Amino acid sequence: MSAYVLRRIGTSIIVLIGISIFTYLLLHAVFPSPARVALGLRATDAAVAAWNKQNGYDRPVLVQYLSYMNNLLHGNLGYSYAENQTVAALFQERLARSIYLSGISLLLAILIALPLGIFQAVRRNSLGDNIGTSLAFILYSMPSFFLGLILIQVFALSFPILGFEASQSTNIWVVIGDWHDMLLPILTLTLLTVANFSRYMRSSSIDVLAQDYIKVARAKGLPERLVLARHMVRNASLPMITLIGLFIPALLAGNLIIETLFNYQGLGLLFFTSLGKEDYPVLLAYTLVGAVFVVLGNFVADIALTVADPRIRLA
Amino acid sequence: MAAGTSLPPLDTSRAPEGGEVGAIQSGWRLAVREFASNRLAVIGVGILLFFVVFCFLGPLFYHANLLQVNLIDAHDPPGAGHPLGADTQGFDVLGELMKGGQAALEIGFFAAFVAITIGALVGAVAGLAGGAIDTVLMRVVDIFLSIPFLFVVLILAARYGASVLSLSLVIGGFSWQVPARLVRGEVLTIRERDFVAAARTAGSGNWRLIRRHLLPNALGVMIVNVTFQVADAILAVAYVGFLGFGLHYPNLDWGDMISDGVGYMQDGYWWLIYPVGVCIVLTVMALNFIGDALRDSLDVRLRRR
Numbered sequence: 001m002s003a004y005v006l007r008r009i010g011t012s013i014i015v016l017i018g019i020s021i022f023t024y025l026l027l028h029a030v031f032p033s034p035a036r037v038a039l040g041l042r043a044t045d046a047a048v049a050a051w052n053k054q055n056g057y058d059r060p061v062l063v064q065y066l067s068y069m070n071n072l073l074h075g076n077l078g079y080s081y082a083e084n085q086t087v088a089a090l091f092q093e094r095l096a097r098s099i100y101l102s103g104i105s106l107l108l109a110i111l112i113a114l115p116l117g118i119f120q121a122v123r124r125n126s127l128g129d130n131i132g133t134s135l136a137f138i139l140y141s142m143p144s145f146f147l148g149l150i151l152i153q154v155f156a157l158s159f160p161i162l163g164f165e166a167s168q169s170t171n172i173w174v175v176i177g178d179w180h181d182m183l184l185p186i187l188t189l190t191l192l193t194v195a196n197f198s199r200y201m202r203s204s205s206i207d208v209l210a211q212d213y214i215k216v217a218r219a220k221g222l223p224e225r226l227v228l229a230r231h232m233v234r235n236a237s238l239p240m241i242t243l244i245g246l247f248i249p250a251l252l253a254g255n256l257i258i259e260t261l262f263n264y265q266g267l268g269l270l271f272f273t274s275l276g277k278e279d280y281p282v283l284l285a286y287t288l289v290g291a292v293f294v295v296l297g298n299f300v301a302d303i304a305l306t307v308a309d310p311r312i313r314l315a
Numbered sequence: 316m317a318a319g320t321s322l323p324p325l326d327t328s329r330a331p332e333g334g335e336v337g338a339i340q341s342g343w344r345l346a347v348r349e350f351a352s353n354r355l356a357v358i359g360v361g362i363l364l365f366f367v368v369f370c371f372l373g374p375l376f377y378h379a380n381l382l383q384v385n386l387i388d389a390h391d392p393p394g395a396g397h398p399l400g401a402d403t404q405g406f407d408v409l410g411e412l413m414k415g416g417q418a419a420l421e422i423g424f425f426a427a428f429v430a431i432t433i434g435a436l437v438g439a440v441a442g443l444a445g446g447a448i449d450t451v452l453m454r455v456v457d458i459f460l461s462i463p464f465l466f467v468v469l470i471l472a473a474r475y476g477a478s479v480l481s482l483s484l485v486i487g488g489f490s491w492q493v494p495a496r497l498v499r500g501e502v503l504t505i506r507e508r509d510f511v512a513a514a515r516t517a518g519s520g521n522w523r524l525i526r527r528h529l530l531p532n533a534l535g536v537m538i539v540n541v542t543f544q545v546a547d548a549i550l551a552v553a554y555v556g557f558l559g560f561g562l563h564y565p566n567l568d569w570g571d572m573i574s575d576g577v578g579y580m581q582d583g584y585w586w587l588i589y590p591v592g593v594c595i596v597l598t599v600m601a602l603n604f605i606g607d608a609l610r611d612s613l614d615v616r617l618r619r620r
Contacts, residue, residue: 011457014454015454015457015461018454018457018458019458019461019462022459022462026467027470030471137600137603137604138600140600140603141596141599142592142596143554143557143570143595143596145553145554145557145570145573146573146588146595146596149573149577149580149588149592152580153580153585157580157581249461249463252463252465253463253466253554256466256558257554257557257558260558271466272558275470275473275558275560278473278474283470286466287462287463287467287470290462290463291461291462291463294460294462294463298461
């Protein structure tokens with residue numbers, strides 16, 4: 001077990017280094033220096049050159065990469081010249097809001113998708129199953145912003161019971177308490193996630209229901225309720241652990257779209273506004289941090305799976 | 316197949332000729348028959364064909380003004396002159412749907428083609444070579460899988476502007492990881508089969524082996540994956556367009572059309588949003604139907620993504 005964890009940490013670190021090199025080189029090629037953003041569009045070439053020299057943007061790429069990574073490991077994510085703030089401060093302001101939105105949507109989605117998938121598997125090909133599958137198919141094929149717009153139309157414009165803009169408060173506790181404005185973004189993200197998860201949960205439940213140990217449990221006279229509760233749910237839920245780990249990139253992308261649509265001041269919206277301002281330190285740091293979350297998510301999911309599933313024996 | 320596996324593995328005295336070929340062909344025929352008997356698959360093919368005809372042949376018969384700004388017509392509701400209304404510039408929404416659909420389908424298929432080409436090559440080389448090359452290539456796949464792809468596409472689109480070609484290349488260039496893994500998995504099993512050993516004995520080089528023996532046998536996996544790739548690429552274009560970094564006038568894409576309509580939701584200009592949204596959903600859903608059906612008929616082991 002510990003050897004497996006160590007090896008897994010090793011490959012994760014290699015992947016992280018690879019990600020940092022690739023992302024840094026790509027963004028460096030796209031935006032060689034933030035001088036124009038810092039000095040303004042009318043800065044002379046001489047001023048830009050001087051600024052680059054002063055801030056180290058004239059050094060070889062490799063040196064710049066190493067110094068960037070050195071700063072990164074010391075918690076310095078760079079400086080946003082467009083916002084006149086450190087990137088770390090910008091992230092810190094918005095991190096809690098993004099974590100709240102994705103966290104609660106993910107949690108709700110799991111709480112809905114697990115029972116829904118099991119129900120669909122147990123009542124396979126019933127009316128309820130077919131409705132669930134059809135809805136999941138439609139949602140699965142729907143761009144998140146379109147779902148958000150439909151929900152806005154129904155719940156904020158046609159029947160104005162909810163807000164069409166997310167909470168604008170800077171205080172996370174006010175945001176959490178503001179159900180009127182937060183329900184629609186949360187609902188949008190939750191529904192899309194449920195569409196994804198319930199399909200997997202349904203098929204993994206169907207797989208488990210066909211196993212011999214389920215037949216044995218039924219044959220020995222166990223009530224169906226206990227067959228499901230004791231023998232099926234836990235086994236059928238195992239693939240979900242991996243799925244949740246793999247779902248982080250989709251969640252980041254979902255955040256970007258939903259936060260932009262509902263004007264929610266989170267990290268996704270920060271990325272979007274930084275795109276328009278060509279605020280490259282923010283773009284670089286966010287892409288890197290996002291990738292780190294993805295690697296971390298997969299790592300935690302793999303470890304959690306070996307803990308949850310004792311059948312996985314590792315050297 | 317079941318009879319074949321019960322034979323001793325190295326029975327070279329009986330050349331695997333006619334009967335084997337027939338079995339493979341009927342395998343494909345069986346797959347086609349199973350695909351055709353899947354109701355959702357037929358619906359999916361129907362919808363997809365409809366959109367191809369609608370977007371590419373439609374403009375030949377339906378001439379709409381998409382170039383000259385016409386503020387008199389702006390925001391006209393669906394009616395005589397504009398069957399699906401007019402947008403902010405007075406452009407005809409029905410005509411825009413066709414033009415945007417062309418972009419979506421072109422980028423979707425081209426990006427999928429790029430992704431599957433890179434993926435098949437990387438997967439086949441990794442699977443055939445094994446050892447250090449395999450390890451390195453698979454770590455590269457891991458790296459590309461971990462970089463949030465939409466962010467990179469947006470950064471490139473924001474900086475260099477988007478065109479059908481650039482979006483296809485960028486989306487395809489960041490979507491080859493899954494096909495690479497799938498093809499590698501297939502190659503790992505195919506390369507142990509007798510016909511590969513036979514081809515090697517006959518003097519096939521690695522490249523010929525990949526081209527003539529490994530990739531054709533991994534075709535099923537690749538076809539299924541391409542279908543999902545097209546669907547994902549169309550969604551990705553919609554996202555890029557919606558955020559305002561999609562195609563520029565005189566070109567346009569579906570996502571861009573929706574984002575133009577968002578500001579007028581409170582005015583009730585529904586025709587700026589819903590027809591486009593329905594087009595995106597139907598196209599992507601059709602491709603997902605086809606992909607699922609193909610997977611069921613071609614490869615039961617394959618898990619989506």
